[in-house]
Amino acid sequence: MRTKRLLIGAGLLLAAGVTAYWLTFFERYSKEVDRGWGAEARRNPYLAAEQYLAASGHRSRRADNLSVLDSLDVDDTLFLASSSQIYNSERARDLLEWIDRGGHAIVVARELDDGEHDWLLDELGASVVEGDGDAYFANPLRELLGEDIEDYDGKSASELLREHNRKLREGEDTETDAGDSAKAEEEPEAPRDPEVEPSHLVTLADANDADYRVYFNPATLLWHPVFDDDTDNNAASTPQPSDPVFWAVIESQDAGVPFMQFERGEGLITLMTDAGLWQSERIGQFDHAYLLSQLSSDGDFILLTRPRFDSLAVLARRYALEFFIAGGLALLAWLLFRTQRFGPRAAEPETARRSLLEHVSACGHYYWRADRGAGLLSGYRGRLLRRLRGDNAGQGMRRKLCVQLSEKTGLSESQIASCLWGELPQSEETFTECMRNLQQIEAVL
Secondary structure, eight states: OHHHHHHHHHHHHHHHHHHHHHHHHOOOOOOOOOOOOOHHHHHOTTHHHHHHHHHTTOOEEEOSSGGGGGGOOTTOEEEESOGGGOOSHHHHHHHHHHHHTTOEEEEEOOOOOTTOOOHHHHHHTOEEEEOOOOHHHHOTTHHHHGGGGGGGTTOOHHHHHHHHHHHHHHHHHHHTOHHHHHHHHHSOOOOSSOOOOGGGSEEEEOTTOOEEEEOOOTTEEEEOGGGGTOSSSSSOSSOOTTSOSEEEOOTTOOSOBSEEEEEETTEEEEEESOTTTTSTTTTTSTTHHHHHHHHOOSSOEEEEOOOOOOOHHHHHHHTHHHHHHHHHHHHHHHHHHHHOOOSSOOOOOOOSOOOHHHHHHHHHHHHHHTTOHHHHHHHHHHHHHHHHTOTTOOHHHHHHHHHHHHHHHOOOHHHHHHHHHSOOOOSHHHHHHHHHHHHHHHHHO
């Protein structure tokens, strides 16, 4: 007993020592791991813009089509990610009427195919022209690789992807190493803005004459006839009602401008050529977010965009539970419908055919139960008597017929007399015997 107590005490002391050691040298730390964009960010490329507007005090919401014009106030701002959403003259007229009342529309002009025309650009007298492509936007893998694409200069797309995957695997391996993670924390953070020539940037000024820079994709630009008169200024000297009141110029581009504004009545139209300026991968570069806040009015900011829709596999995983629940309920309802019945259960019909004797027996029982045995016997007896000419015969003639038939059939005279002139049978046995005797009589005729 004493040894057991000593062991329990030693165990408690050991546990207390381990606990004290752990509390003394334990240090809690947190580490933020970038797991990439979530499902909502992949589905909505303007999610960062919506969150920025909410943080800066602007109410934002999304719309599906231009029918939202009926519910907009004059102090709202409408952003159209593509001018193709204005698909007929009626829609263009509705938009311009709302702008005339004081609304502000920001429209991204799209490049037209052969045989197409843009209803809004035709009304404003502007057109989309092709500019000089920038190397920053030329590589389609830039969205995936980000600024690391500069490390893969001169390689093919397959080589870029293999190199990128190799770096990812190496990065996962180094995360488990404490020394490598500490070294990674000491590395400087990658620059937010891409390295581009100053001549490729657009410099704008706000209400306080403070300059801010914006980087437009120069692949497509805007052109207006007013540029033929004065292309060096950012505003026309004597603007006409259909001329732009402001435009931004890229020094390295002379084919057109990426940004211009028109005044219509009490409102304003802003035309752009870069639909990715405020998308999540670029809104944090330069002063793109600040430009968004400068163009936002006091009312709501409505984004009329084309979000990326989830694939069928993603939707199946998301709504699998609802699908199986609905399927189970439908199956249960079908089973209840199929199992309901009224009255007693009907007997299963016989599939095997009866023999001839069974058929004759069944017919005989049916006729007997229907009291048709007497009729059958009377008819049969009457036919025989007519053949014997004994239907109206007297006693002498009947006796003579009985003697003759008895000699031929072997039946007694009383049996023959009972079958031909006796009373009708009242039981199945007498009926069967009488019919058998009549058949023997008929056989000898």
